[in-house]
Structure formats: structure tokens, C-alpha cells
Amino acid sequence: MAITDTKKAEKPVGRVRFRGIMPALASPLEESGDVKEKTLRSMLRYMIPTGVTGFYLCGATGEGVVMKPDARKRLAEITVEECKGKADVIDHIGAVDLRTAMDLAAHAASVGVDAISSVPPFFYGYSEDEILAYYKALAAACPLPLIVYASPLVNTQITAGLVSKLLAMPSVIGVKFTSYNYFEMRRIKELDGGNINVINGPDETLLCGLSMGADGGIGTTYNVMPRVFVRIYDAFRNGDLATAQENQFKANRMISVMIKFGVLASMKEMLGIMGFDAGYCTFPLKRLSAEEAAGLRKELASLRFEKDYLA
Numbered sequence: 001m002a003i004t005d006t007k008k009a010e011k012p013v014g015r016v017r018f019r020g021i022m023p024a025l026a027s028p029l030e031e032s033g034d035v036k037e038k039t040l041r042s043m044l045r046y047m048i049p050t051g052v053t054g055f056y057l058c059g060a061t062g063e064g065v066v067m068k069p070d071a072r073k074r075l076a077e078i079t080v081e082e083c084k085g086k087a088d089v090i091d092h093i094g095a096v097d098l099r100t101a102m103d104l105a106a107h108a109a110s111v112g113v114d115a116i117s118s119v120p121p122f123f124y125g126y127s128e129d130e131i132l133a134y135y136k137a138l139a140a141a142c143p144l145p146l147i148v149y150a151s152p153l154v155n156t157q158i159t160a161g162l163v164s165k166l167l168a169m170p171s172v173i174g175v176k177f178t179s180y181n182y183f184e185m186r187r188i189k190e191l192d193g194g195n196i197n198v199i200n201g202p203d204e205t206l207l208c209g210l211s212m213g214a215d216g217g218i219g220t221t222y223n224v225m226p227r228v229f230v231r232i233y234d235a236f237r238n239g240d241l242a243t244a245q246e247n248q249f250k251a252n253r254m255i256s257v258m259i260k261f262g263v264l265a266s267m268k269e270m271l272g273i274m275g276f277d278a279g280y281c282t283f284p285l286k287r288l289s290a291e292e293a294a295g296l297r298k299e300l301a302s303l304r305f306e307k308d309y310l311a
Contacts, residue, residue, distance in 0.1 A: 014195040015145075015167075015173040015174055015192075015195050015196050015197050016173075016174070016195070016196070016197045016215055017088075017114070017115065017145055017173055017174075017197055018053070018054060018088055018090065018114075018115070018147075018174075018197055018199060018215065018216060019053060019215045019216045020051075020052065020053030020054070020216045020230075020233055021051065021052045021053060021216060021217055021219075021222060021226065021229045021230050021232075021233050022052060022053055022054040022055055022056050022088070022090070022199070022216060022217065022218045022219075022222070023047060023052055023055055023056070023218075023219065023222035023223050023226060024055075024056045024059050024060070024061035024062060024218050024219055024220050024222065024223075025043075025044075025055045025056065025057050025061070025062055025075075025079065025223065026043070026061060026062065026220075026223045026267055026268065026271060026278055027040075027057075027058065027062040027063050027064070027067065027071075027075060027278075028040050028043065028271075028276065028277065028278035028279055029063070029067070029071070029278075029279045029280075029282065030279060031279070031280075033067060033068045033071055033282070034068075034071055034074075035071050035074050035075050035078070036277060036278070036279060037074070037078060039276050039277050039278055039279075040075065040078050040079070040082075041078060041082055042275075042276055043223075043271070043276050043278070044078075044079060044082040044083065045082065046274075046276075047223070047226050048082070048083065048086050048087050050226040050227050050230060051226070051227065051230035051234075052087060052222065052226050052230065053087060053088060053216065054083075054087045054088030054089060054090060054114070055079060055083065055087060055088070055089055055090070056090045056092065056117070056176070056218045057072075057075060057076055057079055057089065057090065057091045057092060057113075058072050058075065058076075058091065058092045058093070059092040059117070059149065059151075059176075059218075060151060060153055060178075060220075061219075061220040061223070061264065061267075062075075062092070063264075063281065063282050063285070064092050064094070065094065065095060065096065066282045066285075067282065069095075069100055069103065069104060072093075072104060073104065073107050073111075076089070076091050076107065076108055076111055076113060077111050079113075080111050080112050080113055084112070088114045088115075089112075089113040089114050089115075090113065090114060090115045090116070090117050090147060090218075091104070091108040091113040091115075091116050091117070092116075092117045092118060092119075092149060093105045093108055093116050093117070093118055093138070093142075094117070094118035094119040094149065096122070096123060098121070098134065098137055101118060101138060101141075102137065102138065102141035102142075105118075105138055105141045105142035105144075106141055106142055108142065108144065109142045109143060109144050113144065114144070114145070115144050115145040115146065115147055115173070116138070116142055116144050116145075116146055116147070117146070117147040117148070117149050117176060118134075118135070118138055118146070118148070118149055119149045119151050119153070119154045119156075120134065120135075120148070120149075120154055120156040120158070121134045121156075122153075122154040122155065122156070125155065126156065128162060128165075131156065131162065132165060132166065135148070135166055135169060135172065136169060139169050139170075139171045139172070142171075143171070144171065145171055145172075145173045146169070146171045146172050146173065147172075147173060147174050147175065147176055147197065147199070148163065148166060148172065148174070148175045148176070149175075149176045149178070150175055150176065150177050150178055150179060150201070151176075151178050151201075152178060152179065158175060158177070158179075158188075159184060159187075159188075160184060160187035160188045160190075160191060163175055163188050163191060163196070164191050167191060167192060167196065173196070173197045174196050174197025174198055174199065174215075175188055175196070175197075175198055175199070176199045176201055176218055177198055177199065177200060177201055177209070177214070178201025178202060179201065179202070180202060180205060182205075182208055182209065182212045185198060185200075185209065185212050185213070185214065186212045186213060189212070189213040189214070190213075194213070197215055198213065198214050198215055199214060199215060199216050199217060199218050200214040200216070200217040200218070200219075201217075201218060201219070202219075203217070203219035203220060203221045203222065203229070203251065203255060204248075204251070204252050204255050206219065206229060206232055206233070206248060206251075207232055207236060207244050207245065207248040210232075210233065210236045210244075211236070216233065217229065217233065220263060220264070220267060221251065221254065221255055221258065221263070221267065223267055223271065224254075224267055224270040224271065224274065224309070225251060225254060225309040225310070227309075227310070227311065228247050228250060228251050228309055229247075229251065231243065231244075231247045232244050232247045232248050232251070235247065250308075250309075253303060254300075254303060254305070254309060257296070257299045257300065257303065258270075260299075261288060261292055261295065261296045262286045262288070264281050264285060264286070265280075265281055265285070265286045265287055265288045265292075266288070266296055268280060268281060269288055269293055269296055269297075270296075270300065270305070273297070273300070273305070273306070274306075274310065
């Protein structure tokens with residue numbers, strides 16, 4: 001089945017609004033923190049035709065919680081402009097303070113994103129009732145579908161029990177599940193008879209997530225090898241496990257290199273190789289030294305990055 005045919009067959013059903021491969025979009029930033037608008041448009045125009053179905057903005061990959069709110073808004077505006085009618089846009093609006101998150105949520109609705117997402121409140125240890133109150137406040141600020149972001153970067157376990165309570169809110173449709181606990185993912189996916197949008201987070205175990213019922217994947221390294229992940233998803237959906245495994249193992253060889261040098265810093269260096277001036281990660285996140293960049297490029301060449309991962 002062709003990629004376009006797969007997309008046509010997968011229309012939203014109930015809460016399951018988003019399927020397929022969705023890059024957690026890298027944010028190309030100036031040193032000032034402003035968005036590199038030309039680069040962003042070029043990245044989107046490159047990735048949309050590869051078969052991805054949408055983009056997840058301003059999450060951990062997109063550095064959203066350490067970006068200026070105005071820059072987050074501008075990134076959302078540009079992405080919606082470029083994706084309209086071609087790909088979905090999910091805007092992560094989570095912030096340290098609720099007022100900023102609510103403002104970003106209202107802005108997301110005003111510019112036409114397809115859904116919002118947020119990590120639970122973080123920094124302090126929050127009770128379950130406080131977490132529920134947080135998501136109720138976001139839902140009140142924005143009429144869009146809301147996806148809970150279960151991230152290891154916040155000190156909150158997103159369990160099936162908690163998600164079952166969150167589903168009582170009409171706007172909550174699912175979870176971006178960035179965890180290796182696939183037993184818990186499956187428990188979540190079985191809530192309400194499967195009427196919940198569960199999206200896999202860890203890139204290196206996308207195939208595991210799909211096999212446990214995930215509707216698609218959102219990932220960092222999708223930015224630099226989108227076609228490899230589209231092949232994993234399409235092969236799995238078509239029952240071709242051997243091809244899905246082949247491409248997952250191929251992706252993991254590249255991910256191992258990126259982990260060695262630092263995933264986000266490697267991603268921005270690789271985007272540069274692809275012709276996109278994405279700048280650096282926000283300070284004080286790691287930046288590759290000249291020696292590290294040379295080492296990364298040497299290992300990318302040994303894996304035939306440009307020939308075997310971008311085609």
C-alpha cells in the first residue's frame with residue numbers, strides 16, 4: 001500500500017485523531033531566541049512530502065519550555081501556514097506557569113493548530129487532584145483536542161488510572177507516551193474500549209509501541225530520517241514485520257551515534273548537513289565542539305547518512 005493510500009484509509013475515529021509519523025519538530029533558533037523563519041519553512045517543505053502525517057511543536061525536542069513565548073507563538077503560526085491541508089499540527093503549550101500555558105493554548109486555537117498538548121505541571125511535586133485541575137484549566141482556556149504528554153523529564157507518572165480520570169474531560173483525547181513501559185501503554189490503550197489516541201514517544205522502540213497498539217509515533221530523530229520511520233510505520237500497518245524490523249534496526253544504528261555525541265546537538269548538526277541552518281540548542285544545552293562535530297560527521301559517513309537515510 002502506498003503512503004498516500006495509507007493516509008486516506010486512516011480517518012479519525014472517535015478520539016483517535018492522529019496516526020502515522022509525526023516529527024517532534026526541531027526549533028531553528030537565532031542566538032537571540034527568535035525563530036529562523038526561512039529555515040523553518042524550508043524544513044517543513046522538505047519533510048511534508050516524505051510521508052509524515054503531522055508535526056509536534058515545542059516539546060522536549062523543540063525546546064519549547066526554554067523558548068520565549070513570542071517565539072513559540074511565531075513557530076506555531078509559520079508551521080500552520082506551511083502545513084495547512086497537508087499535515088496536522090499539535091502544539092505543546094506546557095510551561096512552568098499556568099498563565100503562560102493558557103495564553104499559548106488560546107493562541108494555538110486562534111491560529112488553527114489541530115490540537116494542543118502539555119506535560120503535567122512540573123518542578124513541584126503535584127498530587128493527582130492538582131494535575132487534574134491543571135488539565136481542566138487548560139481545557140477551559142482552549143476548545144481544541146488535548147493530548148497529555150507523558151514525559152520522563154517531569155516527575156509525574158502517567159498511569160492508566162490517571163488517564164481514565166482525564167478522559168472524563170471532553171477535550172482530552174489521548175497521550176503522547178514517552179516511556180519504555182509498554183505494559184502501561186497497553187493498559188492505557190485499552191481504556192474506553194480503545195477509544196483513545198496513544199502515540200509512541202521513544203524513537204528507538206517505535207515498532208514496540210506500534211505492536212502494543214500505539215496509533216503512531218512522535219519523535220526527535222524523525223527530523224533527520226523521516227522516510228526511515230515512515231517505512232517502519234507503513235510496513236507494520238501492512239503486516240510486513242521483516243521490513244519494519246529492518247528499518248527500525250537501521251534507525252537504531254543512527255540513534256546510537258546520536259546518543260554518543262548528544263541527541264539534540266547531533267540533530268542540529270545533521271540538519272546543517274541536510275542544508276538547514278537550524279542554529280544551536282538553547283544555552284546551556286550542549287553544543288558540539290569542532291572535534292565532536294568532526295567525529296559525528298565521520299560516523300555519519302560510515303553509515304552513509306546522506307545516501308541511505310535520506311532517500
